[in-house]
């Protein structure tokens with residue numbers, strides 16, 4: 001039996017982020033293969049017909065039109081217990097994607113070597129940067145034509161304002177991809193395209209000054225270019241600094257190819273060494289040490305309808321300290337009530353399993369009879385901590401909705417308020433307009449369809465939806481400012497939240513600037529807030 005502290009020390013909890021198609025699913029699958037959590041390549045992301053993805057296990061829900069989730073997987077590798085939080089892409093993108101990052105201690109950012117930074121990578125990076133969480137970069141698809149690696153690094157540094165430290169360096173790309181040079185070991189890891197995705201790769205120890213041997217391995221052209229690159233890197237790149245890495249100021253960069261399984265194991269090994277075990281969490285009383293004996297956790301995601309036979313909800317929580325034990329009484333801080341968490345479960349590759357214990361760093365899902373809200377704290381009764389809330393993320397798409405059948409007004413209001421409480425949508429009203437017509441704001445457009453589907457299926461209300469052209473939302477910082485008196489472009493809209501706070505929604509950043517220019521002293525606050 002290992003002790004509490006041994007169990008916690010071996011935990012690593014990270015989110016995997018990327019723009020769709022960069023290779024996040026493929027990389028996750030390779031991690032799981034190494035961990036022995038799955039046996040078959042392709043079981044995470046099956047071919048179009050058969051299996052549904054492990055990390056995309058909401059595929060079935062998606063077909064029913066209501067997928068919006070981030071999944072969590074746990075597996076063991078080399079003595080570590082690893083929790084991967086997947087962040088959904090495509091139009092599944094939602095606030096959940098952002099909130100998931102609140103539950104991670106670090107992030108792995110997958111970048112397509114031919115494309116570099118893409119819009120979704122940018123958005124997710126910003127959220128990671130808000131919390132200074134360490135970011136590890138995996139530049140993927142080197143087996144295809146790729147951009148110049150120096151350009152890719154420069155792009156990361158310029159766009160994200162962080163340093164980069166390449167742990168390895170690619171030798172060619174596409175059909176000329178020969179492998180990578182390990183900067184620490186000063187050796188070449190050769191790419192062998194016939195390894196079938198499973199075998200160990202050939203590591204060739206070769207001093208960078210051994211011209212003859214390098215010529216033999218790479219040919220004179222690639223040898224010369226590698227030697228130049230390494231000289232340039234050693235001279236000009238950032239110094240390796242673990243402290244900076246752990247504070248999100250320096251990103252270790254790895255080059256590889258998830259599909260051909262090249263560079264994945266090196267990545268995993270280095271990553272596990274460099275990341276931290278679960279980190280302390282901020283709460284109102286200060287910080288909670290993960291090694292504290294008393295259990296504490298916060299809810300970062302609530303998901304409805306995972307089981308189509310039951311209209312249940314699952315609350316996902318990140319354990320921040322101590323050990324969770326089944327059938328133990330805990331305190332739900334926000335409601336001030338003692339509760340037992342029912343059907344506690346964890347995702348292990350394809351399966352959801354009922355668990356009897358879990359440790360700081362782990363993510364568990366529990367059955368939610370409708371009592372939890374995003375950001376709630378659950379803890380051992382005597383510890384009474386309260387974690388800092390989860391930020392609200394600015395919606396980027398807006399629509400006006402109203403019920404088709406006016407007699408269903410009560411169900412309509414109940415439905416949208418409950419769904420808003422879960423954090424799936426944000427609702428606003430037009431001043432003086434009441435709840436007949438509601439402005440809904442979401443982070444990802446699929447949320448509108450989910451809302452429509454759920455209102456119909458769970459509340460039996462059909463709605464009419466009018467998509468609105470707005471993309472930006474700002475608070476009026478000064479409550480004394482009368483929105484009616486402001487000089488705004490005709491396409492700027494004044495709305496209120498359910499507490500009556502005034503907000504403005506804009507179609508473009510240009511309009512925000514216009515509002516500031518034409519109204520002296522006007523203070524507009526960003527929506528993302530802690």
Ligand code: G4P
Nearest residue numbers: 018019020021022023024025026140141144257258259260
């Ligand atoms: P995502 O989760 O980030 O959206 O990306 P995913 O892993 O699904 O990969 C997107 C596509 O890119 C897939 O091809 C996948 O096989 C391919 N891919 C991933 N990593 C690499 C790599 O290292 N090299 C190359 N050449 N391709 C890679 P697809 O044709 O869209 O899907 P599938 O038919 O292979 O499932």
